[in-house]
Amino acid sequence: MKKIIKIAFALFLVAGVSMNAQNALKSGSVTYSMTMPGASEEMAAMGESTITINFNEKIQATDMSMMGGMMLMKTIVPVGNEKDSKMTVEVMGMKYEITDAGAEATKNNNGLSNLENAKDIVYDKKDTKEIVGFKCYKATVTMNDGSTSVFYITEAIAPQVQKADAKVKLTGYPLEMTVKTAQGDMNMKAIKFSKEVSADAFKVGEGFTKVTMEEFQKQMGGM
DSSP states (O other): OOOHHHHHHHHOOOOOOHHBOOSSSSEEEEEEEOOTTOOOOHTTTOOOEEEEEEEEEEEEEEEEGGGGGGGGEEEEEETTOOOGGGEEEEEEEEEEEEEHHHHHHHHHSTTTTTTEEEEEEEEEEEEEEEETTEEEEEEEEEETTOOOOEEEETTTTTOOOOOTTTTTSSSSSEEEEEEEEETTTEEEEEEEESSSOGGGSSOOOOOOOOOOHHHHHHHTTTT
């Protein structure tokens, strides 16, 4: 279980942070299906995974469901203010709120959100597909370590929030992405888009025990 939790956190940070975006609309919600072709035995044990990004102009919430809903993870991130982030985890009937989530988010930011580790982007507007009603085209991102990530982006939704000094920037919002991770290729594809989003999406629910990340990891180490 401890290894599965560790993998889940790694993927959640990739998925959630990389989709940190501000839509041209005032609010909205995108739900993605996440798959990992050729997944390890640990990944296969997680079963089907879905990720939902809820956002408005000031805040974003990322929800991930894994292991058939047995593991639920959520982050709430004020746009441009990661230090005030909140994170909750529900696993095996237990509910935790990570009190130092902001520090963890900053420490574990892998650079996908602002493409800090990217050195080049090549666009192919002839390679298109329609995803949840939006026309998308291909963007291939080459990272500093030589690995590549493939995005299908739409210009109908405003680009990701990216640092002003980023060397390269996406020109649209990704509705499909294939990213190389330590666990293998991760594919995320949007399966639903809605202009409506509940205000509760940006709140921490009730019944969560507050713990630090270190305390949480120790709890999971005993499982």
